[in-house]
Each structure stands twice: as structure tokens, then as C-alpha cells.
Amino acid sequence: MDSQDVDRVTENAAPVAAGPVTRTLLRWFMRPARVAAVERLSPRFRRIRLEGEALRDVLWAPGQKIQVAMGMGLAARTYTPVSWDVTGGATQLLAFSHGEGSHGGGPGSRWAAGLSAGDGCQFFGPRRSLDFADHAGPWVLFGDETSFAVALACRMALGSGFRCVFEVSDLAEARSVLDAVGLSDAMLIGRLPGEGHLAAVVDALSRAGGDAAHFALTGRAPAIQQITRALKERGVAASRRKAKAYWAPGKSGLD
Missing domain, CATH: 3.40.50.80 (Nucleotide-binding domain of ferredoxin-NADP reductase (FNR) module)
Known part of the structure; x- marks a missing residue:
């Protein structure tokens, strides 16, 4: 299964309970991380710090994306890391919730609103999304x-x-x-x-x-x-x- 197949499985899957096949796929394609901190910047924005060994020694460039499993079946949502500490094994996300509160919006909104320090999560990536390296700017x-x-x-x-x-x-x-x-x-x-x-x-x-x-x-x-x-x-x-x-x-x- 190539990365495009992973996109189709994770992004479009219905949020069903994780059975044996789902758990196997998550082990194959996702890597574990721990929520180290969650900062509520506003009713709809959370600054999230993830840590873990799987975040070390990663090739990352600004503009790339990761997919984070939502905790139900193979449903996942895409986030753009703000920064990545490849030595310490940490990355920072800025999550926006289209709905307010733990019951507002879709799976991504509910995931971000319900996060607490110490929670575990699974992620896939980073992978290319927007590439700014081919032009110096402005x-x-x-x-x-x-x-x-x-x-x-x-x-x-x-x-x-x-x-x-x-x-x-x-x-x-x-x-x-x-x-x-x-x-x-x-x-x-x-x-x-x-x-x-x-x-x-x-x-x-x-x-x-x-x-x-x-x-x-x-x-x-x-x-x-x-x-x-x-x-x-x-x-x-x-x-x-x-x-x-x-x-x-x-x-x-x-x-």
C-alpha cells in the first residue's frame, strides 16, 4: 500500500471502533507520540506539543504535513507542524476547531478540544505538502x-x-x-x-x-x-x- 492508499484509508474512513485489522494497519503506518502540552489560545485554537522517540531524527521542512489518528478506526486529520525538534524528539501543532467545545465541528475539532497533557496519539509523516525551497522569495x-x-x-x-x-x-x-x-x-x-x-x-x-x-x-x-x-x-x-x-x-x- 503506497502513501496515496494510506491517504484514502485514513482520511476518508468512517470513525468505527478499532478491530484487529485496523490495529494492524495503525501499527504498520502510524508512529506513537505523547501529548506533552496543550495551550488554549482562544475558543477555537489550541497549541499542541507532541513528544516521543518516533519524532527524533526525522527529515522535516516547513510546509510539510503529518496525519494524526483521531482515535476511532482509521479516521485521521492532517496538520502542518509549526516546528520540529529532531534532536529532542518533539513537534508543535496549531490546531483550529471549526466548531467550539468538545462536541463542536468534526473529528479534528473534537480531537483538539478534548486533548490533555499525557494523552497518547498516533501520527503518519511528515510528508510533502507545500514546498518553499524552490524559490528564495519574497x-x-x-x-x-x-x-x-x-x-x-x-x-x-x-x-x-x-x-x-x-x-x-x-x-x-x-x-x-x-x-x-x-x-x-x-x-x-x-x-x-x-x-x-x-x-x-x-x-x-x-x-x-x-x-x-x-x-x-x-x-x-x-x-x-x-x-x-x-x-x-x-x-x-x-x-x-x-x-x-x-x-x-x-x-x-x-x-
């Missing part, structure tokens, strides 16, 4: 709340040559979280019904990027599609654009 990233983690990871790696523009549903919450994690210079634009805010997003991306920047478009699939068209109309070549949809309304497991 880079401008568009995304939403699900993109805060990849933005933070890439800011740590790329420094001041990395700018962010986010569409968000709650400006106050987003600003508080970004200040707490070190992305206080990110530009925030409130999400409006009917995509009425996306023209302002495109203008902000153009101002932040100038004539030579590369653009990474992440987060919500419909927004990425519209922004891609707008940037193309403004003369931004395909070689200067990357796209990675993390979610779309009514769908899961896009990455």
Missing part, C-alpha cells in the same frame, strides 16, 4: 484560520521575506492568536457573505507582493480559485503561484 501567503500553522512555520524559516494575508471570520480572535504565536504583522480581512471581501484580499496581496513575489494560496478552496483567477488577470505567472486547498464547504480530507 513570498506572500494567503489563507484563513486553517493556514496559521503553515504561515508560522514558514515565517520561522524564511524570516522577514515572508508576508501573510488572511481571510477570517472573527477579527478579534484571529488577531489575539496571531499576536500570541508571533505573527502580529499579518494582515487580516474579515470574511463577508458572497465573497465580497476577496477583492480587498487580492489588492492586499498585490501590494504586499510587488512585481517579483511568489504567492502561496492556502485554506478555503473557493477563495483560492477566485484569487488565482484575479492574480492571473493581473499578470502573475503560474510559475509565481502555488496553491494548496485545506478544506471546502461540505468536504473533508483535501490535504
Whole structure:
């Protein structure tokens, strides 16, 4: 079974109890880690530190992803590590819950909201998702709340040559979280019904990027599609654009 097969098994599986076959597959493809700390940054954001021997001596680059088993059957969700300590055996996640509380949202939201220090988990990866190594920059990233983690990871790696523009549903919450994690210079634009805010997003991306920047478009699939068209109309070549949809309304497991 190749990695794409693992994606299909883990991301699309129904959350059923783990039987013998499920436990065998988890042992084959997943590795164990321990939740060392959980910090509640806001009602919908958790900063999570995982530790364990399986996290040591790992080849990791900013923008890569891991999949974490949700504890029921083969269901898993994808997260972008913010950082990775390959010597000490630790990684940090920034989890966003689409619903509030332990019963809100889907499996990923419930998993993050219910975590406590000392809990165990299983993960697969890291694997390639967004690759920033082929262009030195400058880079401008568009995304939403699900993109805060990849933005933070890439800011740590790329420094001041990395700018962010986010569409968000709650400006106050987003600003508080970004200040707490070190992305206080990110530009925030409130999400409006009917995509009425996306023209302002495109203008902000153009101002932040100038004539030579590369653009990474992440987060919500419909927004990425519209922004891609707008940037193309403004003369931004395909070689200067990357796209990675993390979610779309009514769908899961896009990455």
C-alpha cells in the first residue's frame, strides 16, 4: 500500500471502533507520540506539543504535513507542524476547531478540544505538502484560520521575506492568536457573505507582493480559485503561484 492508499484509508474512513485489522494497519503506518502540552489560545485554537522517540531524527521542512489518528478506526486529520525538534524528539501543532467545545465541528475539532497533557496519539509523516525551497522569495501567503500553522512555520524559516494575508471570520480572535504565536504583522480581512471581501484580499496581496513575489494560496478552496483567477488577470505567472486547498464547504480530507 503506497502513501496515496494510506491517504484514502485514513482520511476518508468512517470513525468505527478499532478491530484487529485496523490495529494492524495503525501499527504498520502510524508512529506513537505523547501529548506533552496543550495551550488554549482562544475558543477555537489550541497549541499542541507532541513528544516521543518516533519524532527524533526525522527529515522535516516547513510546509510539510503529518496525519494524526483521531482515535476511532482509521479516521485521521492532517496538520502542518509549526516546528520540529529532531534532536529532542518533539513537534508543535496549531490546531483550529471549526466548531467550539468538545462536541463542536468534526473529528479534528473534537480531537483538539478534548486533548490533555499525557494523552497518547498516533501520527503518519511528515510528508510533502507545500514546498518553499524552490524559490528564495519574497513570498506572500494567503489563507484563513486553517493556514496559521503553515504561515508560522514558514515565517520561522524564511524570516522577514515572508508576508501573510488572511481571510477570517472573527477579527478579534484571529488577531489575539496571531499576536500570541508571533505573527502580529499579518494582515487580516474579515470574511463577508458572497465573497465580497476577496477583492480587498487580492489588492492586499498585490501590494504586499510587488512585481517579483511568489504567492502561496492556502485554506478555503473557493477563495483560492477566485484569487488565482484575479492574480492571473493581473499578470502573475503560474510559475509565481502555488496553491494548496485545506478544506471546502461540505468536504473533508483535501490535504
